Amino acid sequence: MKQWFLLYCKRSEQERAVLNLDRQGVECYYPQVMINKVVRGKRVQVEEPLFPSYMFVYFDPEEISYTTVRSTRGVADFIRQGRMPRPIRPELLYGLMLNENTPEQQVKLSTLPFVKGEKLVLESGQFKGIEAIYQEPDGEKRSFMLINLLGKQVTVSLDNKEIAKK
Template identity: 70%
Template sequence: MKDWYLLYCKRSEQERAVINLERQGVGCYYPQVTVKKVSRGKRIESIEPLFPSYVFVQFDPETVSYTSVRSTRGVADFIRCGAMPQKVREELIYNLMMNEDSEKHQRLLSILPQPGDTLKLEQGKFQGLEAIYQEPDGEKRSFMLINLLGKPVKVSIENTDLLKK
């Protein structure tokens, strides 16, 4: 019986891992999102993994061994519960798949504020200050405009420091 598992991949090698796993008959899924960024002064949309360095895989351990999956190029290891790889509920995978839009890319970043939203910073060195959300800055940070000494200043802040107002 095929079960879903979660793999941790080497940095930026998700695609390599997926290609090599699919060659072995292992089903792979890694949700992606379309992110708007500024690159070289131009606003672009790029597709990034929703969970960087993680890939969901589906296989039957009686057909494909855990060792061959774990030893695949690009794969670091399984996410484990004790000594055994942790199984992932099918409902989670199917819920992620159902949230994909018509372009086959998820827009699950609704937890992040939208550009122009006013926020109050909850933690970090700017705690208590109000900020205007500008755009995401990588995996865990965001660009914000804060008012310092009467002038708006653009800073990069951890997403965990945000509190939507």
Template identity: 75%
Template structure:
């Protein structure tokens, strides 16, 4: 009986792992999100993995062994609970598939400031301090460059703590 499992891949080798797993008949899924980035001085929209280095796989362990899947090029190992690979609930994976192209989620990520933009922090320990946006730090946090005691310091803050000037 087929089940969903979560694999951890070698750094930046998700694509390679998916190609090699597909050749073995393993169904793969890794959610992606479109984000706006500046590449070579131009703003472009690119797809990035929602969970970098992780892939959901759907296969029957009775027909294809865990060792075969784990030994696939690009794969590091299964996410485990004890000695056995941890199964993932189907509802979770199908929910991610349905929400992957959700416009609200896309708009939330694309509304982030551009790197170098001056902002003011509205909450938290750095409330009222002006900062320079550096980059996103996951979905809900961002790296900001603030000036403390005359030295620029890179800090990670919640996205809702940011006020655009």
């Protein structure tokens, strides 16, 4: 039975991993967002992965082995719980897919009104209603949040307008 899993890819090799996994019959998904960025002195919109170096894959472990997927060029390893890769809840991914590249996901360049360690509640987007702890801005003015996702705390990057102070 096919299931979703989370892979960690080698730095900047998500495209290579997708190409090689597609050849093996593994469906791949990594959400991307459009952000405003200054490149060579000009402000441009570029598409970047929402979760750099992470990718969701959909396959049947009885047909394609974990070892085959893990050994694919561009892939570092599965995100695991114990020794076995942990399946991802499909509703989490379908929420990401539905909200990808909606106007709510577009990033505005603005100053961040949050302080490191401040508790927040996400107001919109695929993580609506989830409590988070603000960590720090990244170079593209997105906010890194420490959230309880997939049963443990992980860091994700979100648009400022999706956040409300608690």
